[in-house]
Amino acid sequence: MEPQLNQEVLKTAAAHDGPIETDAVIVGAGPVGLFQVFELGLLEIKAHVIDSLAYPGGQCVELYPDKPIYDIPAVPVCTGQELTDNLLKQIEPFGATFHFGQEVTTVLRQDDGRFFVETSKGTKFLTKTIFIAAGVGAFQPRTLKVDGLEKFEGKQVFYRVKNPADFAGKNLVIVGGGDSALDWTLNFVAEGPHKAESVILIHRRDGFKAAPASVAKMRELCDAYEMQFIVGQVTGYEEKDGKLTGAKVTGSDGVTRVVPLDMLLVFFGLSPKLGPIAEWGLDIERKQLKVDTEKFATSVPGIFAVGDINTYPGKKKLILSGFHECALAAFAAAPFIFPDKKIHLQYTTTSPKLHKVLGVESPVFD
Amino acid sequence: MTHVVTESCIRCKYTDCVDVCPVDCFREGPNMLVIDPDECIDCAVCIPECPVNAIYAEEDTPPDQIAFIKINAELAQAPGWKSITKRKPALEDAEEWKDKPGKLSELIR
Numbered sequence: 001m002e003p004q005l006n007q008e009v010l011k012t013a014a015a016h017d018g019p020i021e022t023d024a025v026i027v028g029a030g031p032v033g034l035f036q037v038f039e040l041g042l043l044e045i046k047a048h049v050i051d052s053l054a055y056p057g058g059q060c061v062e063l064y065p066d067k068p069i070y071d072i073p074a075v076p077v078c079t080g081q082e083l084t085d086n087l088l089k090q091i092e093p094f095g096a097t098f099h100f101g102q103e104v105t106t107v108l109r110q111d112d113g114r115f116f117v118e119t120s121k122g123t124k125f126l127t128k129t130i131f132i133a134a135g136v137g138a139f140q141p142r143t144l145k146v147d148g149l150e151k152f153e154g155k156q157v158f159y160r161v162k163n164p165a166d167f168a169g170k171n172l173v174i175v176g177g178g179d180s181a182l183d184w185t186l187n188f189v190a191e192g193p194h195k196a197e198s199v200i201l202i203h204r205r206d207g208f209k210a211a212p213a214s215v216a217k218m219r220e221l222c223d224a225y226e227m228q229f230i231v232g233q234v235t236g237y238e239e240k241d242g243k244l245t246g247a248k249v250t251g252s253d254g255v256t257r258v259v260p261l262d263m264l265l266v267f268f269g270l271s272p273k274l275g276p277i278a279e280w281g282l283d284i285e286r287k288q289l290k291v292d293t294e295k296f297a298t299s300v301p302g303i304f305a306v307g308d309i310n311t312y313p314g315k316k317k318l319i320l321s322g323f324h325e326c327a328l329a330a331f332a333a334a335p336f337i338f339p340d341k342k343i344h345l346q347y348t349t350t351s352p353k354l355h356k357v358l359g360v361e362s363p364v365f366d
Numbered sequence: 367m368t369h370v371v372t373e374s375c376i377r378c379k380y381t382d383c384v385d386v387c388p389v390d391c392f393r394e395g396p397n398m399l400v401i402d403p404d405e406c407i408d409c410a411v412c413i414p415e416c417p418v419n420a421i422y423a424e425e426d427t428p429p430d431q432i433a434f435i436k437i438n439a440e441l442a443q444a445p446g447w448k449s450i451t452k453r454k455p456a457l458e459d460a461e462e463w464k465d466k467p468g469k470l471s472e473l474i475r
Contacts, residue, residue, distance in 0.1 A: 063388040136407040145443060204448070235445070271389060271405055286425065287367045287408070317409075 006098065019124035022048050023337045025117050026096075026131045027104050027277075030058020032307030032322030033133035034087040039330035040131075041094030042348070044357055045337055048127075049096050050119055052103040052138035053270075057084035059135050059308075060319075062270060073320055083319075093359045099123050103138040107280045107303075115302065129333045132289060132298070132305040133322070138275050142268035144175060149237055149244075156244040157264045164194040166263075172196045173247050173259055175234055176267035177203035182214040184265060189227045199227040200259055202249055206231050230259070277309075285311055295332030296325045302336050304329040367424050368403035369412065370438050372431040374420035375399055376473050377463040380456040383412035383421060387451070393442045394450040396474040397457060402442035418464045433470070441475060 024040055026033045029051035040047050053062060060069075060080030068077045078086070102119035107130065110116055117125040141159035143150070149157055161167070167188060174185050181201065188196040201218065208215045221227045236248035238258055246258040274287055283290040283299035288311035291298055298305050306329050307322035315321070334343045348354050355362045371383075376398045383399065384392045391405035392412075401412075401421075413421045422428070424435055441447050463469065 059388075136409075142405075272407055 006100070008097075019116065019126045020048060021126045022046065023127065024048070024129045024131060024333065025050065025104075025115075025125050025127040026133055027051075028058060028133035028135055028307070028309070029053070029056040029098065029100070030133060030135050030307065031060055031083055031087055031319050032135075032326060033058065033131070034084070034091055035323050036131050036133055036306060036326040036330070037091040037094055037096040038087075039326040040333070041091065041096075042346075042354055042357060043330055043334050043343060045129075045330070045333070046094070047096045047131075048099060048125060050099045050102060050104055050117075050123075052101070052120075052140070054101045056088060056098065056100075057081065059272070060084055062139055069319070071318065071320060093357065103275060105276050109300070109302075113302070128302065129336050130303045131326075131329060131333070132277065132303065132309055133307045133326075134274075134277060135272065135308045136274075137272040137277070139270040140273050140275070141266075142271045144234055144264075144266045144268065146234060146236060152237075152244045152264070156262065157266065159266050159268075161265070164188075167196055167265070168194045169197050170262040171198045171260065172263050172265060173200045173202060173261040174265045174267070175202045176269075177205070177208045177210065178267060178269055179210045179214065180267035180269075181265075182208065182210040182218055184267065185227065186214060186217055186221075189221050197262075200261075201227065201229045202232055202234065202247075202259070203229070204231070204233050205252075232257075234264075288315075294328065296329040297332060302333075304333060367408055368406040368435075368438070369401050369408060369410065370422055370424055370427050370431075370434050371398065371400050372420050372422060372427065372434045373467075373469050374418040374464070375416075376469040377466075378418055378420075378456055378460040380417050380460060381450065381453045382415040382417060384450050385453045386411045386415050390449060390451045392450050393447040395441055395444070395447045398441075398473055399450065400438040400441045400447070403439050404442070437473075444475065 023045045024047040026036050026047050026049045029049050033049055034056060037047050061084055065081040066079050068079055069083060070077050072078060102121040102123060104117055105120050106118040108116040114126050114128055115130055117127055161184060172188055174181055185199055185201045188194060189199050222229050230249060232249040232251040234247045235250045235256060237244055238246040246260045247264060248256050249259050250256045278284060289298050289305040289309055291305050291310045291312055293312050296304050296306055306325040308317045331343060346354050352362045379397055379399060388409060389405050389407055391402045392399050393402055427435060
């Protein structure tokens with residue numbers, strides 16, 4: 001489903017005429033990006049967090065929300081979703097602002113040493129530091145691999161539904177076997193303002209990775225001739241006068257049939273792509289950002305990289321390594337933000353200053 | 367970067383690797399599996415699963431197996447090569463073929 005923009009974010013954006021001015025931008029809201037908020041927070045550095053997904057958690061939530069994780073120190077077992085929820089709770093005192101459903105497209109160094117950052121949704125920042133916690137990259141919709149089809153993208157071929165009204169009254173072909181494919185199929189078959197003229201669902205096999213109730217509902221609708229389900233794969237297309245007119249669907253019987261359509265909706269799930277990070281002028285080795293192990297700084301001063309996205313001698317892609325990297329990167333970033341302030345290492349157990357930033361009472365020992 | 371299935375897989379097709387892949391990037395042909403380089407996220411979880419050590423990170427691919435980088439990329443898009451996400455029994459004579467070198471000529475595309 002299409003990510004919904006947080007109303008607070010919209011308000012913040014509207015209140016700003018120019019870019020949002022901030023001390024830190026974190027790219028990626030996976031576990032490491034979230035913990036970066038915490039480590040910066042202890043040093044009284046406020047952060048804005050950007051993620052391509054519509055929700056926090058990154059790979060943990062997108063790839064294995066229900067799989068148990070056993071190697072988080074002091075947490076014998078938790079799922080990816082639980083880890084994310086706990087981290088969100090842990091960083092609550094620091095009031096980070098989240099910008100979901102958008103990826104960073106531009107990073108430009110300004111004359112004053114700050115960075116201009118822009119996202120795919122046009123959110124703009126001027127920031128003193130950047131923390132890239134982008135894991136394996138930004139999750140993007142998997143595309144339908146049929147040569148030439150890309151020229152219809154955004155006109156008749158869609159990988160997400162931005163505005164359901166665009167599809168009302170049209171002859172739709174929906175491809176996929178997951179929840180997104182099923183949910184949108186049911187949505188466009190249902191009576192209402194977005195009802196399509198016709199809906200044909202295509203999936204490569206007669207088995208779905210979607211909620212059983214949705215699958216049952218879809219079959220009911222097929223039985224009632226409200227829609228059609230075809231087992232097959234889209235292997236080609238037909239066009240006339242520059243318009244896509246039909247999808248060539250090869251069935252399990254090996255026969256290819258043409259299915260006429262106005263719009264083709266494809267829901268093949270999400271796959272991470274490194275994307276524009278490769279163009280920010282940072283030293284890259286094997287699709288990872290080279291950092292030092294003292295500061296986790298990239299080749300550009302002020303830009304740090306933490307978690308799975310970075311590489312250094314002996315790097316192990318573990319969440320716990322990412323957490324450690326966040327702490328050191330935060331301390332390394334402090335001089336960019338508070339050039340004249342001496343930064344001391346303090347402990348959350350004993351430091352009244354940290355208790356203040358955490359919003360907790362300092363314990364009294366009698 | 368990606369990971370690459372090499373020659374050892376041919377005529378064996380143990381499918382232990384596909385169960386662990388978090389992004390479902392394996393594609394199945396008649397007597398071999400390949401990895402779709404556009405989907406692989408280099409998590410490396412599949413490497414130790416393979417009973418015949420057929421999988422390498424792209425840059426660790428042994429010199430005599432380099433051709434498989436291209437073979438994986440091509441076959442991943444080839445018609446008839448389909449996504450495989452659940453383990454299934456290996457080919458019947460897998461045991462017999464697993465230690466044989468020079469199996470490239472046996473590959474059915």
